Amino acid sequence: MSKKIISKEDVLQYLIILVSGFYFFLCFLHYASGRPLWLDENFIYTSLKTLSPLQLFGPLGSQAFPRVYLIAVKLVSQVSNYDVFSLRFFSLIAMIGAFFLWTYIYRKEENKGMGYFLFVLTWCGSKFMSYYAAELKQYSGEVLVAGVFALFILRQRDYLGDSKRPAPGAWLYFLMPFLVLLSYTAYFFLLIPLYNLFVQRTKEKNNLPYITAYSAGMAIAVSLSYLLDARFVQTTSGMWGYWHDYFVLTNSAGDFFSSSYEGLRNIFSRWILETKLLRHIMTCFMPFALYVVLVDGIKGMRKNKGAFFSLSSITFIILCEMYVAGILKLYPFTGARITLFVAPFIFYCIIKGIELFKTRFQYVYLALLASYIVILLSTSVYILREYYMLYKV
Numbered sequence: 001m002s003k004k005i006i007s008k009e010d011v012l013q014y015l016i017i018l019v020s021g022f023y024f025f026l027c028f029l030h031y032a033s034g035r036p037l038w039l040d041e042n043f044i045y046t047s048l049k050t051l052s053p054l055q056l057f058g059p060l061g062s063q064a065f066p067r068v069y070l071i072a073v074k075l076v077s078q079v080s081n082y083d084v085f086s087l088r089f090f091s092l093i094a095m096i097g098a099f100f101l102w103t104y105i106y107r108k109e110e111n112k113g114m115g116y117f118l119f120v121l122t123w124c125g126s127k128f129m130s131y132y133a134a135e136l137k138q139y140s141g142e143v144l145v146a147g148v149f150a151l152f153i154l155r156q157r158d159y160l161g162d163s164k165r166p167a168p169g170a171w172l173y174f175l176m177p178f179l180v181l182l183s184y185t186a187y188f189f190l191l192i193p194l195y196n197l198f199v200q201r202t203k204e205k206n207n208l209p210y211i212t213a214y215s216a217g218m219a220i221a222v223s224l225s226y227l228l229d230a231r232f233v234q235t236t237s238g239m240w241g242y243w244h245d246y247f248v249l250t251n252s253a254g255d256f257f258s259s260s261y262e263g264l265r266n267i268f269s270r271w272i273l274e275t276k277l278l279r280h281i282m283t284c285f286m287p288f289a290l291y292v293v294l295v296d297g298i299k300g301m302r303k304n305k306g307a308f309f310s311l312s313s314i315t316f317i318i319l320c321e322m323y324v325a326g327i328l329k330l331y332p333f334t335g336a337r338i339t340l341f342v343a344p345f346i347f348y349c350i351i352k353g354i355e356l357f358k359t360r361f362q363y364v365y366l367a368l369l370a371s372y373i374v375i376l377l378s379t380s381v382y383i384l385r386e387y388y389m390l391y392k393v
């Protein structure tokens with residue numbers, strides 16, 4: 001009777017399942033602690049409790065929160081008299097949904113393997129990815145919306161290219177732009193599907209029904225977003241005053257280059273933990289990730305006749321948009337929570353950057369791989385301890 005031999009692939013799959021379970025445990029451990037609301041959450045809580053759903057389509061003091069999302073939170077939380085669990089319920093659901101969606105996207109693009117394991121482990125090692133699963137803020141929803149747009153754009157590649165896969169209905173194109181009502185960061189993705197439709201027009205595929213449907217949906221969604229929400233955000237002086245130092249500064253050449261570099265560094269490194277040491281350590285992986293963004297991203301665009309049909313090319317255009325928005329003082333150019341929606345793209349690029357050495361420079365690859373795993377395991381344990389301490393208070 002022969003013994004069943006467990007392959008390396010099987011071991012890796014078991015590890016992926018284990019790490020995924022650990023990520024869910026971190027999210028639920030933080031959520032179940034029911035820690036008291038803090039400053040920003042209290043502002044939102046006050047608005048939810050004192051304003052009617054109709055009044056929420058107006059100024060929110062020093063806060064910005066997508067109004068449709070906020071009304072959904074109000075309708076659910078008021079049933080239980082606005083306890084902390086109901087207030088944070090949508091944040092938890094959004095982040096868990098984002099995890100499933102983004103791991104599906106990675107698996108679809110790269111298949112299962114060491115890279116997939118690293119991608120899942122990165123969610124565990126990033127405090128923001130579990131912390132904002134239990135925070136009365138919109139950031140977990142932004143990660144989810146970014147994943148929806150990424151999957152939609154990658155799906156465009158499947159039928160606009162050489163593939164014979166059927167195109168989605170025009171109704172889906174019409175509905176996609178309405179995600180701007182749930183997330184401000186959806187604006188960074190808004191023009192990409194439309195651009196791809198125009199770039200990929202041929203005599204056989206003029207894409208006119210989809211262009212028309214998407215344009216109509218975008219016109220309606222953006223108008224509603226501005227009238228009911230965005231125009232109030234732009235007049236929130238306290239909030240913009242707080243983020244002033246996180247824009248790309250144009251006072252002088254020195255300020256311009258230093259703020260550009262610092263913002264970019266934060267985006268590639270600040271997603272893990274708010275410590276200077278770890279930010280310096282994670283900056284070491286930044287050149288490899290940037291190589292993936294620039295070289296792979298531009299190669300992907302050339303290969304697809306200018307269209308954005310890969311995660312690296314989508315990351316490239318999103319970072320460019322964020323940089324321009326930072327210069328124009330429209331959106332902070334920084335890392336951490338305000339740009340958390342781009343973190344899964346950065347995870348992907350870091351992992352792809354490490355894997356660049358896999359074939360020709362195996363010792364370098366193994367050193368980077370081991371270092372990355374040790375860092376993520378260490379931060380995962382640190383995060384677990386921090387959430388556990390919430391129960392000791």
